[in-house]
Amino acid sequence: MTSEITYAEVRFNKGPTASGIHPGSLAAPKQRTTPHKSKLDFPKLLLISLLILFLLLAITFFTTFIKKVWSCCPKNWKPFSSNCYLISTESKSWHESKHHCSAMEAHLLVINSKDEQDFIIQNLKNNFAYYVGLSDPEGQRHWQWVDETPYNANVTFWHAGEPSDRDERCVILNYRPQTPAAWGWNDIKCFQNQMSVCEMMKIYL
Template identity: 35%
Template sequence: MASEITYAEVKFKNGSPAPVVKGPPETKKPEQRPQKYPLWLPWLISVLLLLVCIALVVALLDRGWTCCPKGWRRFQGSCYFLSPDTMSWDESAQNCTGMGSQLVVITSKAEQEFLSKQIRQSNESKAYNFYIGLFAEKGGQWHWVDKTPYNVTAAFWRKGEPNYLTGENCTVIHVPTKTLNNWNDISSSLDNHRICEAAAVIV
């Protein structure tokens, strides 16, 4: 059997209702998720990236960009022009000078490899020989046009060359040779292609 509930009305003398006592309002606390990283970390990363960018810009401005005239090929700090036409060695030297350059002076294996590759890649006309800036005085002493000392260990002569035949006092890169040793001494009066070299422009 269900129990009965009895209600009673309580009245005070002054007739005012009993004061209602209210507690503080309930506030919902926001859920706190654990932080995966400190708040200052994104700022630190941003500052570091900014510093890296500034360092790169300063390095590039200090070093500069190098460029070559149209039709010239760039390698390291130099520009190279492979002529489509032919001239004697003296005319070739003058032509290079007129373009603000000189017949090429080859001083390293890397430079020799670059030039040999460029000649083979662009040799559509099957050009045979290209003059370079190495010549011999009477007695067979070899010199570069810019007075760079001739170093026999950095020379790339074909087998049996130089053979110092009569009048062969200038040097060409002999294109048909498939190895890096493709220099040949030749008469300066013969018309051949040429390779001019100039310093790359820093901008």
């Protein structure tokens, strides 16, 4: 009797190698990632610059708008340039007129230009005289404005022949129809009762 010998092929599956890669398999190549600059960097920078410029323009516009729109004068005061003016309805001495203006946180009129002079006389009555904030306290012809603005002899509106008397130490603005300028300055004694004009800065809200 012939015996048959059967051979069985047995294969052992080995575990993973120390490297963690099965035999026969190829290691996956590592990909290097290189940083790259974003294409949005320049547009972002431009956008930020434009936003900053827009913000600055908006602030400038807003400030100018507020200054123009919300500057005002108290009731019955007349606006001109950056100031407000009140024509008095009572006759007082120069010093009383000065205190009257001060009580309203204002001062007697200080005239710094022909434009201001022209604006004032448009609002005055020809049959009255009005104290302004110019005086000569010592009678030495050293004229002084009440707000300490330097007296500028090149910007004055004296009538012809005025000032005329060292004892007349206060100044009025009055009308002389026979003169070419009509309205002008005249020195008088400070105790005389006259109308006056008060001046103050505009109120900014």
